[in-house]
Amino acid sequence: MRLYSSSTLSSKLKALSSKTARSRRSPLQTVILTGLWTLCFLVMFDVAINRLFPYPTDPLTPRPSQMNVYFEYGRSVEGKLARMVGANDQSSSDLAKAGWLAPAEWSPAKLPAKKNLLIAIYGMSFTEQISEAMEQLDPRLAFRRVEAPSAPPNHSYTAYLMDRGRHDADVVIMGILASSVKAMPTLSAATWQFEVPALYTYPRYTLEKGKLQAIEPRVHTLAELRNVLNDPQSEFFKQLQSRDAAYSSFLFEKNWLDHSAIVRLVRRAWAQRHLDRLENGIHSAKGFAKEEVSVLQAMVSDFAATARQDGKFPIVVVLNDKGYEDHLIQALLPRLGQEAIPYVSTHAIAPASNLSNFIGDGHFTKSANQRIAKAVLTVINQSVPRKPVRGQNVSK
Amino acid sequence: MSFNSIEFAVLLVITYLLYRVLSLRGQNTLLLSASYIFYGWWNVKLLYLIVLSTVIDFVCGAMIDVGWLSKQNRRLISVVLVLAAVLFDTLQWQAVQLSLLPLTIAVNWVDLVPNTWSGWWVLAATVPFVAIANFLYSRSAQLEEARRRTLFLVLSVVANLSILGIFKYANFFTNSVVDGFRWLGLEADSITLNLILPIGISFYTFKAISYAVDIYRGRLHASHHFWDFALFWVYFPPLLAGPIDRASHLLPQLTHRRHLSFQQTSDGIFLILFGLFKKVAIADGVASSVNAVYQTTGALSWLDIVAATVLYALQIYAGFSGYFDIGRGVSKLFGIELMLNFNLPYFSKTPSEFWERWHISLSSWLRDYLYIPLGGSRHGTFNTYRNLMITMLLGGLWHGAAWNFILWGGYQGTLLCGYRVLSKTERRSDDVVSFRKRLASILAIAIFFGLTCYGWLLFRATSLEQIVTFTRLLIVDFGNLSLGMPKPPLSALLGIPLLVGYECLEYFTRTSKVALWVPTPLRAALYATLILILIMGESNAPVQFIYSQF
Numbered sequence: 001m002r003l004y005s006s007s008t009l010s011s012k013l014k015a016l017s018s019k020t021a022r023s024r025r026s027p028l029q030t031v032i033l034t035g036l037w038t039l040c041f042l043v044m045f046d047v048a049i050n051r052l053f054p055y056p057t058d059p060l061t062p063r064p065s066q067m068n069v070y071f072e073y074g075r076s077v078e079g080k081l082a083r084m085v086g087a088n089d090q091s092s093s094d095l096a097k098a099g100w101l102a103p104a105e106w107s108p109a110k111l112p113a114k115k116n117l118l119i120a121i122y123g124m125s126f127t128e129q130i131s132e133a134m135e136q137l138d139p140r141l142a143f144r145r146v147e148a149p150s151a152p153p154n155h156s157y158t159a160y161l162m163d164r165g166r167h168d169a170d171v172v173i174m175g176i177l178a179s180s181v182k183a184m185p186t187l188s189a190a191t192w193q194f195e196v197p198a199l200y201t202y203p204r205y206t207l208e209k210g211k212l213q214a215i216e217p218r219v220h221t222l223a224e225l226r227n228v229l230n231d232p233q234s235e236f237f238k239q240l241q242s243r244d245a246a247y248s249s250f251l252f253e254k255n256w257l258d259h260s261a262i263v264r265l266v267r268r269a270w271a272q273r274h275l276d277r278l279e280n281g282i283h284s285a286k287g288f289a290k291e292e293v294s295v296l297q298a299m300v301s302d303f304a305a306t307a308r309q310d311g312k313f314p315i316v317v318v319l320n321d322k323g324y325e326d327h328l329i330q331a332l333l334p335r336l337g338q339e340a341i342p343y344v345s346t347h348a349i350a351p352a353s354n355l356s357n358f359i360g361d362g363h364f365t366k367s368a369n370q371r372i373a374k375a376v377l378t379v380i381n382q383s384v385p386r387k388p389v390r391g392q393n394v395s396k
Numbered sequence: 397m398s399f400n401s402i403e404f405a406v407l408l409v410i411t412y413l414l415y416r417v418l419s420l421r422g423q424n425t426l427l428l429s430a431s432y433i434f435y436g437w438w439n440v441k442l443l444y445l446i447v448l449s450t451v452i453d454f455v456c457g458a459m460i461d462v463g464w465l466s467k468q469n470r471r472l473i474s475v476v477l478v479l480a481a482v483l484f485d486t487l488q489w490q491a492v493q494l495s496l497l498p499l500t501i502a503v504n505w506v507d508l509v510p511n512t513w514s515g516w517w518v519l520a521a522t523v524p525f526v527a528i529a530n531f532l533y534s535r536s537a538q539l540e541e542a543r544r545r546t547l548f549l550v551l552s553v554v555a556n557l558s559i560l561g562i563f564k565y566a567n568f569f570t571n572s573v574v575d576g577f578r579w580l581g582l583e584a585d586s587i588t589l590n591l592i593l594p595i596g597i598s599f600y601t602f603k604a605i606s607y608a609v610d611i612y613r614g615r616l617h618a619s620h621h622f623w624d625f626a627l628f629w630v631y632f633p634p635l636l637a638g639p640i641d642r643a644s645h646l647l648p649q650l651t652h653r654r655h656l657s658f659q660q661t662s663d664g665i666f667l668i669l670f671g672l673f674k675k676v677a678i679a680d681g682v683a684s685s686v687n688a689v690y691q692t693t694g695a696l697s698w699l700d701i702v703a704a705t706v707l708y709a710l711q712i713y714a715g716f717s718g719y720f721d722i723g724r725g726v727s728k729l730f731g732i733e734l735m736l737n738f739n740l741p742y743f744s745k746t747p748s749e750f751w752e753r754w755h756i757s758l759s760s761w762l763r764d765y766l767y768i769p770l771g772g773s774r775h776g777t778f779n780t781y782r783n784l785m786i787t788m789l790l791g792g793l794w795h796g797a798a799w800n801f802i803l804w805g806g807y808q809g810t811l812l813c814g815y816r817v818l819s820k821t822e823r824r825s826d827d828v829v830s831f832r833k834r835l836a837s838i839l840a841i842a843i844f845f846g847l848t849c850y851g852w853l854l855f856r857a858t859s860l861e862q863i864v865t866f867t868r869l870l871i872v873d874f875g876n877l878s879l880g881m882p883k884p885p886l887s888a889l890l891g892i893p894l895l896v897g898y899e900c901l902e903y904f905t906r907t908s909k910v911a912l913w914v915p916t917p918l919r920a921a922l923y924a925t926l927i928l929i930l931i932m933g934e935s936n937a938p939v940q941f942i943y944s945q946f
Binding site: 034037265354356 | 688689692693694695696880917919920921923936
């Protein structure tokens, strides 16, 4: 049996079709007409998207809606920078100010009152959340936090080096995030964090005769970046072009195409492929590429050796986030074991293969952070004696 | 090379432009070259396998049909086979560095030929094989007709199934035997063959078997033009996603002059666009959400499993039918029609209707070359059910070398048998269309969609343990609406309602060309919407086409 044998919709469509047949056009005319109409609708969609989901031009505007952000992901990096960077630091967005390597601004340098251990921690939001969980577990801990959005290992390692001799922390922690290892051959977060770029810079490291060699970025502060922003011929942009593996002129340079929502979507898709290619060269289903692993191992070795030299207790927190399984800890384990470097790997506590360990944005859940924090505290408590708490009655 | 890659777009544009200005012979040569490039792009070495099976089935077809092969053809296929061994397996093409901008070719002559004996074995085996085959030819041509026809039918089927068995199932069966021994407490060493699964192997193996069987049954005459036959074998639009087109349908289109109509081109472009939309915006879009649930080792809720399984049902359908639509659209650009493979499968109300709508070329193949030869429904109730189960179990195994595919086949067989039992007691209804009937029909579609989805759970599961866990959760955790599964991207969230709406329109109007009926502005609005969502979907991480591994 056939249902809907006398569908009115069907007959209406057929009627429409016969009307079309009456005004029969030549194939070429039909193609041109359909093409023009399609183009017309695409332009209408473009205008409508720009009208419905405009992005605020003021960098200090609180975070816009998800849809507004979605259609801006594909704007050129320079286009985004121009919006984020105001005439001075006060009028620049928080993201523009985040992550710059400025040791003078990092605090505290000394153990605060009512605290018994100062820990300097270098990393990103993941390490921030873990340190907050540690503080909840043991309120007598004090943290000197140095973080940048999705900081690559280069950033954390350089921050640690620049911070040497500037604080009294007894414990130094370096967090390494698996998903940020792909940024090791870059000089700025602006190139590889295409969709929502942070602007901070950091050196790129290479290994020459077993020694780490740094390629210093030409820009070190937001003020320096502001100076070069309107100069496409600046040395910094030339340096990115030649030394930053994630740089692509189509993705980076601002032009009139930024005004089209559809072109922005195309650019976003292009960026996805471009960055996937970069990532595929560094990480595959088998693990991380040898070159990056060698550099990373050298960083970890140097971090531990110099910390011990300075009388500090080093800990490496290996953050295996979603999509990377245990690849990072597998890459680092030989060196960590060989040199007896204290470490905590999240893979043993909150494996990346378990969906319930993560929240929607890819960070660990609160309970996973607490478990990781507990593990880090256990490592510290086994080896680092606490100082007497200042400002507290000893007899108590 | 996948259909949604830049490389394919370049290949298609060049091929299409040249195709328009060439004669029939030129067009066929062009399509054959494009097909070899298309397949070889993925792995040059496996082109030899394609050439080998082409030659075997060309010879077998001719020997079953007329019992002889012209001297010219014998020489030609001997040379082609040896050349294929040299070009595709012996020469090490990684020694050639090609740069397009600027155009440079650098050849490292030392590395171009293999420096170990293992690199020469294919050539070393091919030369004696060709010599022996030529020697045996004259003897086999003298055989009595019935014996010759049976011999070459068996040879074709065995050769094709052997290639499929070695490349696709060898590891599965050896590992299963080893696991079986372990289960019995005995130790056995596992031999794992380091083989790459040739893309689309199941599609062309079934095509080969149907070619030989159809000639044997007298329904088809063998091709005597080797290059036309080679094109039929490797014609690229249906190579990855089917359909398993019969030679009786495709071969005549390849040997006769094609007329390229405007309507065909217009249909073709729409199908390519619609296929890309389905594959990129929907199938690739929902993949990360599905994977997050099916690859997790953590706790899941009832809703997680239900949502991920429904999305997987959409992923496999949008991916498979999308890829097929692209292939069909591309083929239309060359004036060649492929058979329809999908006809709104999720609107099925019964298992038998589902198999008339889903992967039609496979289900009709299984019916014609397995179910009916087994006896079909001609020898009593028990034998009918047995034949159905055997057919569906082998149909499941066709999808891949894993127990969950066999389980899925068994599940589909059970549904078919169960439906057969129930439908015997069902009263025949008249043709009156009433509101109650419509409601019952919609209810039947919804219930059967639920059953289909459970089948997809079996199909997608990564282990038998996961099947048990998920099934248990579906029962004991029923109604738990907490959702941990990540949300699909915007392209999928917009694309799914559009696809469902479009298919509802097709179903209720009973036409597959809704888009071409409506007035130009409305059609253009649909095209523009598809393009917009497709562009959004281009930022989804591309996912391998699920059916290419079958």
